[in-house]
Each structure stands twice: as C-alpha cells, then as structure tokens.
Amino acid sequence: MSSTGNGWAQLRQQARALESQTENLFHTYSQFSSTSKIPPRPSEEEQKTESQIEELLEKRENLVAQISRLLDSESTLTSSALKQNNLSRHREILREHEGELARIRSQISTARDRANLLSNVRSDIDAYRSSNPADSEADYMLDERDRIDRSHNTVDGVLSQAYAINENFGVQRDTLSNVNRRIVGAASQIPGVNSLIGKIGAKKRRDGIILGSFIALCCLALLYFL
CATH class of the missing domain: 1.20.5 (Single alpha-helices involved in coiled-coils or other helix-helix interfaces)
Structure with missing residues (x-):
C-alpha cells in the first residue's frame, strides 16, 4: 500500500510538471500567429515548438493511462474518490490542451494564408503596373x-x-x-439717477476747468519770472 501511495504521488507530480511545460510552450507557440511578418513557410523554431507540444501531449496521454491502471489495481477501500477526481481533472486539462493546440495551429495557418494572399496580390499589382506603364x-x-x-x-x-x-x-x-x-x-x-449722473458730470467738468486754469497760471508765472 505504501508503494502504491508513492507511485501515485510520483505520477501526479509528473503530470503537473508536464502540464506546466505544455502551458509554457503554448505561450511561445501562440506568438507565431501574432507576428507582424509571418513567413510563407513554418520556421524551424515554429516546427520545433509544435513538435515539443505534441510530444508532451503524448507523454501525458500515456501518464494518465498509467494513473488509471494504478487506481484500478487498488482495492475499493484504498482507492479514494479524491484520487478519482484528480485523475478526471488531469484528463480534462489534457483534452483542453489538445483543443488549444488545434486552435493555435488554425490561427497560424489562417494568418499565413492571409499574408501569402496579400503578398500575391501585391506582386500581381506590381507586375501589372510594370507591364502597363500608362495605367501605372x-x-x-x-x-x-x-x-x-x-x-x-x-x-x-x-x-x-x-x-x-x-x-x-x-x-x-x-x-x-x-x-x-x-x-x-x-x-x-430709477428716480434721481439721471440727475445724480448729471451732477457728477458737471462736477467733473468744473474740476477740469479749475485744474486747467491753475496749470495755465503756473505756466504764466513761470514765464514771467524767467
């Protein structure tokens, strides 16, 4: 029973490590579909990343089958529901990653087809213009x-x-x-406002006359004494 428990723990640890490696490779693989200038053919790095993901998925498929056989070999008393739930979760994540690989692969293919189509259209336009200078x-x-x-x-x-x-x-x-x-x-x-305004204007005119007369007298006195 102890050896069975150790085997279960080791297999689960391997499954988790492979799942983590797969997710890291998905991050790298998805970048090939978002590059600004995707090459007309898959690059060596793209092919290598895709091959690594496929290998990991195959390893995980075998590992899940091995875990399932291990649980089947245990008696009903020792095989807990928790282990069965963990096994189901590993299967579910494996299926999700298989679907993710297909989705990213389709995105890369679509982006490559679009880039090739645009490149062909530009080439056709340039060829047409070079052969028809008047139209160009x-x-x-x-x-x-x-x-x-x-x-x-x-x-x-x-x-x-x-x-x-x-x-x-x-x-x-x-x-x-x-x-x-x-x-x-x-x-x-308003009553009285007009008369008040008139008195203010008259006062200003009177003050101006007085000030002008004073300035004139000062100028005459200055001229007299000089």
Whole structure:
C-alpha cells in the first residue's frame, strides 16, 4: 500500500510538471500567429515548438493511462474518490490542451494564408503596373488627386472653424450690447439717477476747468519770472 501511495504521488507530480511545460510552450507557440511578418513557410523554431507540444501531449496521454491502471489495481477501500477526481481533472486539462493546440495551429495557418494572399496580390499589382506603364501613370495621377482632395477638405475644415469662431464673436458682441442697453434702461428708470449722473458730470467738468486754469497760471508765472 505504501508503494502504491508513492507511485501515485510520483505520477501526479509528473503530470503537473508536464502540464506546466505544455502551458509554457503554448505561450511561445501562440506568438507565431501574432507576428507582424509571418513567413510563407513554418520556421524551424515554429516546427520545433509544435513538435515539443505534441510530444508532451503524448507523454501525458500515456501518464494518465498509467494513473488509471494504478487506481484500478487498488482495492475499493484504498482507492479514494479524491484520487478519482484528480485523475478526471488531469484528463480534462489534457483534452483542453489538445483543443488549444488545434486552435493555435488554425490561427497560424489562417494568418499565413492571409499574408501569402496579400503578398500575391501585391506582386500581381506590381507586375501589372510594370507591364502597363500608362495605367501605372494613371494610378499615380489618381493618387495625387486624392491627396489634393484631402488637402482641400482639410483647408475647408479650418475655414469652417474660423467662420464659426467669427460668428460666435458676433453673437457675444450683440449679447454685450443688449446687456449694456438693459443696464442703461434700468438706470434711467430709477428716480434721481439721471440727475445724480448729471451732477457728477458737471462736477467733473468744473474740476477740469479749475485744474486747467491753475496749470495755465503756473505756466504764466513761470514765464514771467524767467
């Protein structure tokens, strides 16, 4: 029974280690589908990573079968439900990783097919332009026209913003004028405000005359004594 327990612990440890290695390789393998310039054919590194994952999955398949045989050899009393649950979990993770390998492999294949298709299209376009210089010149003129149209659209947008700002200034000016008229109108309706404003204006004029006369006298006195 002790040897059976030791065998179970060792097999579980191996299963966990292989699962961890598989996940690390999945991280490396998935990067081949997201590269900006995927090669038209699988690289040596990509093939090596895929082969390592397949080998790990095969090892884990054999290991799960070995664990299952170990539990079947145990008596009903010693084979606990916990061990059976652990075995089921290892099987489940194995199936998930097999599906993950198929999914990433499909992504890489799709990305490679798309890149090859775009490359072929560019090659066909370049070949057509090289064999038809007149059409190539026409395409160039169309591209230039598109760039000019985009420039005009940009200028029109800037002018539209300038007109909108100018119109906004006009609206603000009219608003301030209306506020000023309302203030003047409200002040004119208050009793005594007009007369008070008139007295203030008259006082300012009188003070200005007195100050001007004093300055003139000072200038005359200065000229006399000189």
